[in-house]
């Protein structure tokens with residue numbers, strides 16, 4: 001773990017550093033004393049928001065379903081498909097699906113994933129023995145694939161701002177606060193290299209205010225990242241306004257101590273005051289542009305938020321697509337289409353849009369995952385300098401070309417915590433993990 005990785009091009013703190021063509025790295029493939037990568041080497045990216053099990057339904061909600069009383073297909077019809085799948089998963093099939101998703105993440109350039117995990121119990125709502133069985137399936141899948149895991153066990157208590165009880169098929173998500181704290185305490189004992197345990201609140205509609213406050217006052221909430229889905233859907237904003245008189249982000253800013261430990265997922269629907277206040281809070285927003293586009297959520301106020309100093313991370317969320325390139329490209333293109341202008345994420349300090357996007361996602365992703373104290377070179381990507389898309393690129397053009405030009409996989413090698421997991425673009429266990437995934441899907445779709 002203390003070998004030397006020789007590389008002519010190491011990107012750190014927003015710049016390429018030659019540094020004598022020698023980078024001291026805690027990550028050298030296979031524990032060798034020395035290795036050489038001749039292309040472009042950058043720290044691994046963080047996937048700040050994932051529900052790994054949803055990889056099994058990627059592409060299965062792309063046909064039109066219009067419910068009575070609903071003029072258009074919407075998020076809520078996608079949720080029906082998701083609930084049908086969620087009702088069939090058990091620890092074994094969850095492990096198989098998550099391992100497949102994590103292999104794909106590593107091949108795409110994500111070396112750490114924040115898993116927002118609410119599928120806790122058996123389909124009838126009874127706890128497994130032990131109650132942490134589904135969490136253990138995710139931990140096992142991450143270890144097998146080799147991706148760093150920030151596990152976010154999720155508190156899910158009610159079915160709406162009116163505190164209606166959870167429906168029958170939501171029972172497997174449900175916890176009392178005490179049972180949730182038991183699970184959290186157990187998972188915290190497992191923390192170590194490759195595993196951080198934070199906390200997720202499913203949403204304001206799923207966690208009543210007094211439970212939110214009691215959770216935040218418990219000793220277990222004193223450490224680790226805190227994530228919450230917020231303001232993803234216009235209907236959620238309307239319901240929050242009706243119940244509290246405030247929009248969701250404004251309510252959270254007024255009722256929770258938002259700071260750098262917090263990660264707000266989506267925050268799509270904010271007014272100007274919420275946008276400025278959230279940017280100043282130090283919290284990070286996990287943007288999931290491919291999922292937000294897929295679900296028709298809306299467009300995040302990216303320009304105003306960046307101008308106010310806001311921090312962002314990216315996530316693959318529903319895993320309909322697993323690609324940091326696609327997330328960052330969509331993030332920029334959504335704004336270009338909306339504003340009829342170009343290079344909107346670029347700034348005065350960093351005029352290269354792809355470079356700025358990668359820098360923002362890396363810093364914000366590490367914050368969201370609780371990795372701020374982890375060395376930048378503990379997880380590394382090696383972009384293929386021999387690929388035709390990177391031919392004759394100057395250093396400042398490399399990341400722009402990676403993010404915007406073509407769809408070819410430029411990630412040649414990935415190394416995490418001393419394990420050389422991706423070689424020549426392929427995960428070392430991709431065949432075995434894919435074979436088991438196919439068998440799991442056959443059971444889930446039977």
Ligand code: ZN
Pocket residue numbers: 049051116229265317318
């Ligand atoms: Zn989500």
